[in-house]
Amino acid sequence: MSNLATVLNVQRFTLHDGPGIRTEFFLKGCPLRCDWCGNPESFNRRTEVGVFHNKCITSQHCGSCLDVCPSPNALIFSDASVQKVARDQCSSCLACADECPSEAIKQWGQSMSIDECMRLIRKDKGFYQRSGGGVTVSGGEPLLQSNFVLELFKLCKQEGIHTCVESSFFANWNRIEKLLPFTDLFISDIKLMDSQRHKQHTGVDNRKILNNLKALSQFDKEVILRIPVIPSINDDDDNMEATADFIVNELNGKVKTLQLLSFMRLGEEKYHSLGLTYPMKDLKFERQTFQTRVNQIAEYFIQRGVHCTVGTKEKGD
Structure with a gap:
């Protein structure tokens, strides 16, 4: 049992990551280094x-x-x-x-206990009940602190609270498997289908991620997938076609919604605050043209039979 986690941020009354009004805990630490990440303060697990x-x-x-x-x-x-x-x-x-x-x-970042988190959660239970909301744990990468997530979700389920994990799915399967009985919704990215390109832009290849998604599709769990659409990196036809093939052919119809998150230039000041170089500083694109492209991609997925929506990438990766 892990009673403590390094928490980057807590957002109450959020509406973005899961249904209804939610309390969202962002855990610190991430094994990926996505070029477009807007939250470099989440990279290291330590405060x-x-x-x-x-x-x-x-x-x-x-x-x-x-x-x-x-x-x-x-x-x-x-x-x-x-x-x-x-x-x-x-x-x-x-x-x-x-x-x-x-x-x-x-x-x-700060160290928080299970009890501290549950005190915050219980303050908002009335909002969950009226809106169909609940608790989301995100990151960083929450699966790096999976024992803490497990214990937190056990308590949430004892009190009838909806639970959601937002993860890159870059983790050993056992970290996901132990959460299955206590997690109502999983949210994950598909960033790039080509393993070498994925490694070039995130620091890791994608085989573990894709295998975990396929393993999860064998269970009766609600899944939302997201593509952070990044101009000149993953918005090409070949990548989107390969992504659609994977969703349609490999995931057993378990994807409730695919969300396209349009890139926004965020987090540059935070990179500087940590003495880091912002990886996307030289990226140039015309916003309206890019958004038209994102809408075209959404239409393609809809034609392939995938329920698809368009938003903006206002969070990390």
Whole structure:
């Protein structure tokens, strides 16, 4: 049993990942590095700090972070404001984030217990009951902390609460299998069908993901699939045809809905806050032309007999 998880964020009253009004827990840590990910703060499982130098008020004689930092070389300043963290010098004590009055230094992630999560969930049970909602666990990659998800969902089901996992499905099957009795809805991406292209743009090949989806299709579970449609990366005819073939021929009609999520340039400031380069900085595309293409892709899937909707990619991957 795992009683603690590293939680990146909790969103209450969300409507995006599962039916009805939901409480959604975003767990920290992800084995993928998708080029288009808008949430780089979810990559590492450990709690860490991000720096937003434009919020710094050191020029107004603040200096709170310097007063509490135990590593004098960890915080790097320029033009009278904090610019970044020397992560090889940082002890991750988070004292600077706790002390910063302007949130120029932000804590990414916190440790939460099952009891803490359930206290939040129980506050919203009336909304679940009236709207057909429930609890969603997302990421990052929630299956990295699958024992915590299991224990949380066991308690949810004891109280009659609908449960949903949103996952990349890049995990050993046993991590998914143990959740089956306690999970009402699974949401997963299909990013690219070609394994080499998938590895090029996400850091991993897709064989484990596709095998897990095929294994899940043998069970009576509701499944929603998503394609994050990225211009010049996976919006070509060959990839969409291969994806349709896989859904129609391999997944036993178990996909309730395919959602196309149109790429939006998000998260660039968060990459900078972590000292990372934004992978999509050189991507250029015309928004209206791209959206027309996404709508054409949706029509293709509908013609193939797949219920398909179009949205925007406002979350991670």
